[in-house]
Amino acid sequence: MSAPFEHDHLPILIVAGPTASGKSALALDLADAFDGVVINADSMQVYKELRVLSARPDDSETSRAPHRLYGVLSGREACSAGKWREMAMAEIADCHANGKLPIITGGTGMYLNALTQGIAPIPDVPRRIRDTVTDELDALGHAVFFEKLKHDDPETAATLDGTNTQRLIRAAEVFAHTGRGLASWHKEPVITPPENMKFKKLCYMPPRDILYDRCNRRFDLMIEQGAIDEVRDLLTLRLPQTAPVKKAVGVRELSSHLAGEIDLDTAKEKSQRETRRYAKRQLTWFRHQMSDKEIIDAQYSESLAAKMRHDVNQFLLTTPK
Numbered sequence: 001m002s003a004p005f006e007h008d009h010l011p012i013l014i015v016a017g018p019t020a021s022g023k024s025a026l027a028l029d030l031a032d033a034f035d036g037v038v039i040n041a042d043s044m045q046v047y048k049e050l051r052v053l054s055a056r057p058d059d060s061e062t063s064r065a066p067h068r069l070y071g072v073l074s075g076r077e078a079c080s081a082g083k084w085r086e087m088a089m090a091e092i093a094d095c096h097a098n099g100k101l102p103i104i105t106g107g108t109g110m111y112l113n114a115l116t117q118g119i120a121p122i123p124d125v126p127r128r129i130r131d132t133v134t135d136e137l138d139a140l141g142h143a144v145f146f147e148k149l150k151h152d153d154p155e156t157a158a159t160l161d162g163t164n165t166q167r168l169i170r171a172a173e174v175f176a177h178t179g180r181g182l183a184s185w186h187k188e189p190v191i192t193p194p195e196n197m198k199f200k201k202l203c204y205m206p207p208r209d210i211l212y213d214r215c216n217r218r219f220d221l222m223i224e225q226g227a228i229d230e231v232r233d234l235l236t237l238r239l240p241q242t243a244p245v246k247k248a249v250g251v252r253e254l255s256s257h258l259a260g261e262i263d264l265d266t267a268k269e270k271s272q273r274e275t276r277r278y279a280k281r282q283l284t285w286f287r288h289q290m291s292d293k294e295i296i297d298a299q300y301s302e303s304l305a306a307k308m309r310h311d312v313n314q315f316l317l318t319t320p321k
Contacts, residue, residue: 002035002099010096010197011316015105016041016112016290017204018282019249019275020214022300024057026204026308027105031065033309034101034316039091040069041106041115044248046084049075049234052227053250055218066100075237075245078130080170081114082122088115092197101316109285116199117291118190122182125173133173134242142168153181165242200315201293202308203286210299211283215275219250219268228254228264249274 005011013030017023027038040046044054048071056070068091073079088104088111095102104115113119137145146162149172156171171182178185193199205211219227231254239246246252250271257267286293294311298304 004099005096008196009318010092010194011101012092012115012197012199013101013103013312013315014041014112014116014199014201015103015204016107016109016201016286016293018107018211018279018286019055020218020279021107021204021206021211022214023105023107023204024055024061026202026296026300026305027103028057028061028065029305030308030312031101031103034103034312035099036101036103037066037068037091037095039088039095039102039104040067041084041088041104041108041111043079043084043106043108043111043244045070045106046073046079047071047075047245047248048073049237049245050230050248052222052225052230053248055222075234075239075243077127078244080124081110082119083124084108084111085114085119107282109282109289112290116193116201118192120186121188121191122174122185123178125177129177130169130173133169133176134240137165137169137172137242138240145172148172149175153183155183156181159183166244166247169242198315198318199292200312201290202296202311203290203293204296204300205283205286206297206299208280208283211279212276215279216272219272219275222250223264223268228258231255232258249278 013036015023015027015030030036031038042054044050045056046069047054050056051071057067069087092102104112106112140148142162145168146157149168150157153171153175160167160171162168174182174185227250231251234245234251235255235258253267253271253274256262257264296304296308
């Protein structure tokens with residue numbers, strides 16, 4: 001075990017980027033080089049049911065360095081940015097206490113912002129309330145449910161279009177639990193990261209043609225690795241359509257294939273298209289919403305890896321143990 005980091009200098013490395021960019025491989029290389037622990041910041045990789053479709057690290061990767069927050073939640077649970085931040089902060093504290101470099105990697109921007117920029121102090125909503133709200137939406141339908149939200153929380157409702165199921169449920173559950181609307185909570189001072197935490201943000205964004213090709217090839221590999229069986233097993237859980245785990249790219253398309261509605265080639269084409277669209281949205285988000293980042297836009301190579309190791313080493317020299 002390495003010596004703990006000094007309390008006044010707690011380094012945290014962020015390796016962010018769109019899906020299929022290769023950020024996980026970069027994070028693992030840096031974990032090898034700097035005695036690091038890889039901590040997941042992907043909203044789908046937290047679910048144990050999505051090993052294949054979320055491209056969770058395999059045994060050969062997890063044997064090279066410790067990995068945390070992968071497959072830790074049931075698909076029946078919702079993982080908010082606040083809940084993820086709480087889990088991540090605990091893992092980061094454990095790393096620092098044991099002299100390990102925490103390496104946060106993933107593509108869920110709201111998770112990364114919650115950690116590095118701060119988050120509104122919204123209390124966690126108990127699962128029973130979330131289930132009740134979800135059942136109410138199913139019973140009333142979107143239009144009536146939205147009208148009820150407009151009555152209860154007009155300020156938040158004014159920011160919604162009434163068709164986004166997840167956002168409707170989130171707004172209604174917060175109001176049901178706290179008696180205050182989301183918009184009201186977002187006016188509160190945010191919970192910011194401690195001042196002694198020092199972040200270095202690497203944003204890995206390879207050229208778009210390379211990224212899109214990786215998206216296509218990776219989904220082909222997912223099929224070979226058992227994605228269809230994974231979706232079949234997920235369907236046996238009979239989760240509500242509003243369950244976040246069912247929003248993973250490929251779940252809807254392969255569910256349609258298993259139901260006999262489309263053939264496998266069509267399911268693959270649709271999934272690959274959705275993966276590319278998701279990657280494009282992530283590219284846009286990281287370019288415009290992530291601050292103080294170092295963009296890596298070259299294809300991965302040993303010379304690039306050497307540069308990254310040098311940059312991280314310089315960062316660590318400013319945060320001595």
